[in-house]
Amino acid sequence: MIELRLHGRGGQGTVVATKILAEALSVEGKFVQAFPEYGVERRGAPVRAFLRVSDDVVYERSKIYEPDHITILDPTLIGLVELTDGLKRGGWIIVNTTRKPEKLGFDSKFKVATVPAKEIALKYHLGSESSPIVNTAILGGVIKILKLCSLKSLTDAIRQEVPVKKEENIKAAEESYRKTKG
DSSP states (O other), X not given: OEEEEEEEETTSOHHHHHHHHHHHHHHTTOEEEEEEEESSOSTTSEEEEEEEEESSOXXXXXXXXXXXXXXESOGGGBTTBOTTTTXXXXXXXXXXXXXXXXXXXXXXXXXXXXXXXXXXHHHTTOBXXXXXXXXXXXXXXHHHHHOOSOHHHHHHXXXXXXXXXXXXXXXXXXXXHHHOBO
């Protein structure tokens, strides 16, 4: 089983990202479980979402305390929230940023990948200039680094799960898949 924890802010699409990824994995025959944890439930507040994926039925129903990997949709959370708590040694930290992985200051026991998700989301007019919705853009990077599913399964899931701007969201995921560094 692989356990993934996503960190973002309300309004960025963190919860929808887990639903999209769960759909893409399910189509490929994996057993998945995706669920959010909300704090004060307002736009801009820190949000966590969890995803479990396995070749077998997933029975565990708790939050993920020791994730294999984490994804950070909002880099302003770095240093503000304990993002790496419980992260397993050698786990990936996938961050929405244009900065180089080695410049982010994470412990060397983790691997770091960067995805220019904000810039890509803005390019495709996903959200607004002040509040880009980076969920589909970050997912292209997540599947490239973690090799969880095919790009086709992801784009099919985006087409099914995203209510508006389907083609723009698909293009964002495809571009981030190409531009992710790790």
